[in-house]
Amino acid sequence: MDFPVQDLENTVGQKPNEHCAVVGFYGTDSAFDWIYTSLRTLQHRGQESSGIAIFDGSKINVVKVMGLVNEGFKNLVENGSIYSKLNGNIGVGHNRYSTAGSKDLSGAGPVTVSSMIGELALSHNGEIVNQGELREELKKKGVTFQTQLDTEVLLMVLSREIGEKGLKNGFKNAISLLKGSYSCALVINDKLYAFRDPLGIRPLIFGQVGNHYVVASESSVLDVLGGKIIRDVEPGEVIEFSETGFKVILNSPSLRTAHCMFEYVYFSRPDSVIDGVEVYNTRILMGRQLAKEAPVAADVVVPVPDSGRTQAMGYAMELGIEYSEGLFKNRYSERTFIMPSQSLRSNAVKLKLNPIKSVVAGKKVVLIDDSIVRGTTMRYIVSILRNAGASEIHVRIGSPMIVAPCYLGVDMKTRDQFIAINKSVSEINLEIGSNSLAYLSLDGLKESIGLGNRNLCLGCLTGEYPVKIQGEKYIKQTALESY
């Protein structure tokens, strides 16, 4: 996937969106260590900034840092001061996704407030599509805002509704007001809550480690902590964690779900299980399905590292072709900065990927990635493989064409950035310079994920969204027979 695109293409200025990591902890131990490790486990969901908020018995303290979790908290952990700053057994943590344009803590989570119902800290993954309307309505009612974040709107709606109608009805009302995606961990005084929008767009799971409860965006957190999964937080569900264990406060059944297909294709760690589906296995199946749909009698299957690796293995297995790593990825090229001189800028591109000639020279190559957003990287890769002597290059993509923006938590907002807009597959093939090009079909994708009678959000692939969005096509909330 050519997403995130920053370091190859220096995109700037996009307002960061929400594909973040959420963690919640309710236990009998100092919460910091547990949340810290969970956030490190989920570092792939956000590298811009991190924050941890912990209830100390009377109020909530929060520490936010820039950069990777272990770098940002390094000094505070090493000199031990973090344990006096963040003292307590109940808390939430957040990693924020990095885009090139933003470089300060103003967007960092969690968001904390002190309100009529007490002390609150909210960690949120998702995107509230009606945050503008809600913000204006709340302002008219006297609510004030200190950030630009939809998470703050979410928290203000919640604290007002709970304050006015009590916990259960407050959550109920809030859920009916909030449109969009939200998978959240929330501290209210001495209790922890986990809740998720009725469509279950972003993942959220919880489990147990000893006598502690952990809520997290992905199941791999529970593996790393040495705990065990209890289950996913259900779409529309609100779960409370307290001294007496956990209990379901609210269940808001919806006619359908709309799990983001991109979690399976790219976002989630391969060792996670999202809404009952093993991610690694799903990616293998996508590769196999792609092989069935668009086989090539090639010499070698080469992945774009690291994003295309699993789909490539599936593709190679299915056709019995040799799988080989024909592109070397420089691990240290990830974090870069804008170089003043042109020679350094162009080198920055080459630094990242270099072909291994013996794998591709004179060979008919199938080149596999999980997806294409803008196409710039893929065109570059095709050219360097060509220069390294590949005789034919057949590009195969483990998911369908992206033709529409995401409004529900993925940083793909601008239609005209997509290579697939108003282009046929053969036009794209021409543009990236490959001998042939094929995408996985929509049905193939759904088949590979195989969510049973649950539904996927396919908005970016179809232009039809499970949530009403101004100017976009809306899919009515009927339960489709299969998906």
Place this chain on the structure above:
Amino acid sequence: MDFPVQDLENTVGQKPNEHCAVVGFYGTDSAFDWIYTSLRTLQHRGQESSGIAIFDGSKINVVKVMGLVNEGFKNLVENGSIYSKLNGNIGVGHNRYSTAGSKDLSGAGPVTVSSMIGELALSHNGEIVNQGELREELKKKGVTFQTQLDTEVLLMVLSREIGEKGLKNGFKNAISLLKGSYSCALVINDKLYAFRDPLGIRPLIFGQVGNHYVVASESSVLDVLGGKIIRDVEPGEVIEFSETGFKVILNSPSLRTAHCMFEYVYFSRPDSVIDGVEVYNTRILMGRQLAKEAPVAADVVVPVPDSGRTQAMGYAMELGIEYSEGLFKNRYSERTFIMPSQSLRSNAVKLKLNPIKSVVAGKKVVLIDDSIVRGTTMRYIVSILRNAGASEIHVRIGSPMIVAPCYLGVDMKTRDQFIAINKSVSEINLEIGSNSLAYLSLDGLKESIGLGNRNLCLGCLTGEYPVKIQGEKYIKQTALESY
């Protein structure tokens, strides 16, 4: 003065209070440069953190930094990015006072909110004594708080009252609700406001530089910017700065004023003029008055640098005794940190001050400081002068004994820290080891400041406060003929 006491006595854990710097700018130029220079001019009023908030035409952007103004903003100014982050002609700035216990941006000003009346940024010097009650009342009405700051309470009260009752009546109501000290610069959308509590406890002045208006805690800002003073913001006054110049929105006459006497004794720059009184000259008069009240036929008058210097010159002038700098102060000892080894810790004390033997050896010395809070430093100074061979040491203090806490903006909260609590002057003399000790009298202090028919706040000297404070004695708001 032995205040701030941090680096000599390593006090920790006190919640920082408000004796900060306030700046406001309304002009036709980029506001950043002007506010930045103003905050550097007022650096003595706060070194912990600084912040600048500027209205960009549609919203308010804010940047907060740790440490000295020039250090905190260094990178942002050098790489020019501050001008894109803080773009606009209207803004406020804030320096926060440093105490040893706090080391993050959570207490930094200004506070900004987006509310029903628009975008607001508030810079505040002072202390709201009823902030706890106001906070709870507002929470019950659905207001949420994101910090522990009284400034946030002030801003919430204001934005609600203005939202409900309009600008003038909103300010009026807010002023009647808010108890305590507040000298403020406030941006509401494209206008700047300056206002001050009805007692005028903390200073606030405004002036003009070219066609720009500048509001600041002290008049020296206008000197440094090359502008001219218009006048003090009057106690209880609200002034609006807009395209059409400045106008008084509200005038809340009070039966008396209560200007903090400590501004004259210690806080303000000697080159400032506070409520019409020249600070340097006032300190000279305090020294002269002290000489009249408690003369010593000494060989030399030695100040505690830098705080006692001006009073010492006045004392020496009055009696015609030689003024000489018998204590060298290491300029680089200011910012220190807690050393792990005992030998380094004790050295840290000696590092700061060292006697000049030729000045004091065999001499009858008058040692002068502006005030004594805890006495630890003074005892140390007396001992090193004694070791350096002073034959007699007569301590004279340019202000009366501090016997009560300040609740209105000075970081002296704990009664039992004061050396003067329950002790006579002769007992204190014994404790610090001097040959004699005398304080300026209350009348002498008032005489030296000479505010005409205006009143001072003398709460820490008398235990009687101009504002109602739980458990303390209240002075009714009558206009004392003189004071």
Place this chain on the structure above:
Amino acid sequence: MDFPVQDLENTVGQKPNEHCAVVGFYGTDSAFDWIYTSLRTLQHRGQESSGIAIFDGSKINVVKVMGLVNEGFKNLVENGSIYSKLNGNIGVGHNRYSTAGSKDLSGAGPVTVSSMIGELALSHNGEIVNQGELREELKKKGVTFQTQLDTEVLLMVLSREIGEKGLKNGFKNAISLLKGSYSCALVINDKLYAFRDPLGIRPLIFGQVGNHYVVASESSVLDVLGGKIIRDVEPGEVIEFSETGFKVILNSPSLRTAHCMFEYVYFSRPDSVIDGVEVYNTRILMGRQLAKEAPVAADVVVPVPDSGRTQAMGYAMELGIEYSEGLFKNRYSERTFIMPSQSLRSNAVKLKLNPIKSVVAGKKVVLIDDSIVRGTTMRYIVSILRNAGASEIHVRIGSPMIVAPCYLGVDMKTRDQFIAINKSVSEINLEIGSNSLAYLSLDGLKESIGLGNRNLCLGCLTGEYPVKIQGEKYIKQTALESY
């Protein structure tokens, strides 16, 4: 490979050794950009610190930084000051390998001196085994040393010998004095030199980009810079780069070579070609050979990421078994620090690797890594695969047992750290908990690398060294018929 072992096992205090990156540039362009990009390309050869030294026409300037190349130079590049500090067209660069114990610039290269022959800057990869004797002899002759580095000894020997005997004879004498491994780029005033010990232990290659010459540890640098390889610097060869192009100054033929086998097994980038041998292809052959020598009728071949991946693919290809990535490696776990609490420490281990259950559960797994040094990591991996449900785990290692220290440039000094010391394969199998264990044979390794009539250094595998080392067995310098 469980090397480097730092982040899993927190080894400390080992004196860092030399498996570093060397770069030299002679061109008509500003040298900085080119050396900077080359060092980033070779970042895998050293992450502790980096340095770049450039001749400015009269003297050599050097800048050394901690950490990754792009992080260390970030500020200097962004504010442009690096171009005034390092101005010139001829220079050398160095990356230093990171071990946990050292955290300052005292070991950073290149080493620079001003001497009777002019200005020198030396970048060195390797290890001088007689540095102690040389150092003492030189001291007796009046030479002084400012570092602990063998590179400084190398430079002192060279500058003295060249000063006394001229360039050619000086190099000749120096080469006869220096025992050990050294692949170097050296600036002497306005010329660049590349030279390599007579055994060619560490790699060194050179090429051309436009009209610039580039010397580097690995050929991938020339790919990334868009240039082309000229050839390896031959063992014992000294090449001079000047206005008139390059010429061989000295050729010191040796009866044999002793290329470090670890460059092929682990160190070098897979896209590099070292002494005529393609690294990726060699690793595939090692895997295939291992499959021939120690086949398992398994369900799946799983690599230890990233080190075992290529050998694992070869193994799987050879036997036609499914290759699958059963272990997820957290990319962000690399750089860690010592955590104060025990719970965080144990989590640090788990953070790095997590099994993918669907790949291994109920399966007979062949687990492949390139080598084992201490065995701790391998034991941990076997245990987590077992917990994830693998029915059998057969460990296969793509190189022979490490039984002796390296004195020639690899950070394996302490015999008793090696799991293979005084243990049979079956004892090691027992210790790591696998169902079976096999290593690639010595002959199999040589066969896979296939250097023709050139020899390898196999000291760590055989305990017999191509260089005389106190207390170790020495292989006489005869040209072995094959290798």
Place this chain on the structure above:
Amino acid sequence: MDFPVQDLENTVGQKPNEHCAVVGFYGTDSAFDWIYTSLRTLQHRGQESSGIAIFDGSKINVVKVMGLVNEGFKNLVENGSIYSKLNGNIGVGHNRYSTAGSKDLSGAGPVTVSSMIGELALSHNGEIVNQGELREELKKKGVTFQTQLDTEVLLMVLSREIGEKGLKNGFKNAISLLKGSYSCALVINDKLYAFRDPLGIRPLIFGQVGNHYVVASESSVLDVLGGKIIRDVEPGEVIEFSETGFKVILNSPSLRTAHCMFEYVYFSRPDSVIDGVEVYNTRILMGRQLAKEAPVAADVVVPVPDSGRTQAMGYAMELGIEYSEGLFKNRYSERTFIMPSQSLRSNAVKLKLNPIKSVVAGKKVVLIDDSIVRGTTMRYIVSILRNAGASEIHVRIGSPMIVAPCYLGVDMKTRDQFIAINKSVSEINLEIGSNSLAYLSLDGLKESIGLGNRNLCLGCLTGEYPVKIQGEKYIKQTALESY
């Protein structure tokens, strides 16, 4: 004094020279704490960088840091790692003076080498005028240099001479070879040496604290450490500190001394005693002498803070005129950086000094500083006092005109920067805009310092130097009857 001139006038690019701080410690305690505190005490002698080198029983370890001593060592002290890095009881420390042009550790002291006579660490204050010749001669003998520092040349000469001729004769030879100024503390293995050039140009003193010996540039170090002075290191003397106490190794009597007069006028702390002369008292005498030579019937004597304060007090005392601080100096304006916008740049000047109107308005002012180098600052001060209403401004300078460069340790190298070059006093008076101007006479300066039968270095005042300098006039080494 308008020196250092950096922050007012942004001079750049001058090669930093040596007016640094030197510390040596020989004791039974961990040396770090003692040297650290000593360097903080001498922070006024250098703020660019600091270094501490300590012998650990077998080798010398050194840590160098940028910036103020307490800032540079902060992290290492707080996390305790400094005590493992710098472990031992014998060591030296160094502060380096800051000029605007240099911003890295390449110039930081001490310099350390390992040589035939063992492990050495040298801390040096002064300037070797024949360093170029010595460097070239040594290079021809095979010596190599790794820095541009004259301190390295000094150390190389010493280590060679001692290695060849033994300790005593080695020092003797070295002293005959080295021309210029050097006050040094030197570790050779387990002993500490203090030595000083035969003219005693820069200060050096030693004393005892408990059973530890401390060598330092100024006596105030011993006050701060709680120790007592033994005596100055005599010009030309070499003192060894070892288990058996201290002993004089060598005494190189010279026909004259040449103590830098600037130490008394400006450099040294007022609480120091330099070569038997109390600095504060000397400055008072300079002021009194100036009053006798150039009296003004003025209303008030105003110092340029902080440099002119002591001389101003002496001047005021002598004439019985009121001394008053008519200029406020912003303590926080010291460290600044180059601002991008013109408005900020001009503000930077105003930020530093602001007149106190009540002191000067309508008054006949005597404005006193210790010296004038470039005059820019003085012209600015005269203008702001004029603007503040001073009716007359009479500038009086506490030392004679500076008309020639310093080659012996003061950063005044460029003749054409001096305002006094080729100008009469009345021309300078015109240039700075004062009503009258007078300097202290040469005889008046000598009288005030009153060194008995010892001589001063007056090179910058007379253009005649006590050391042979290419192109400058040399004073033959005769003992002048008085001075």
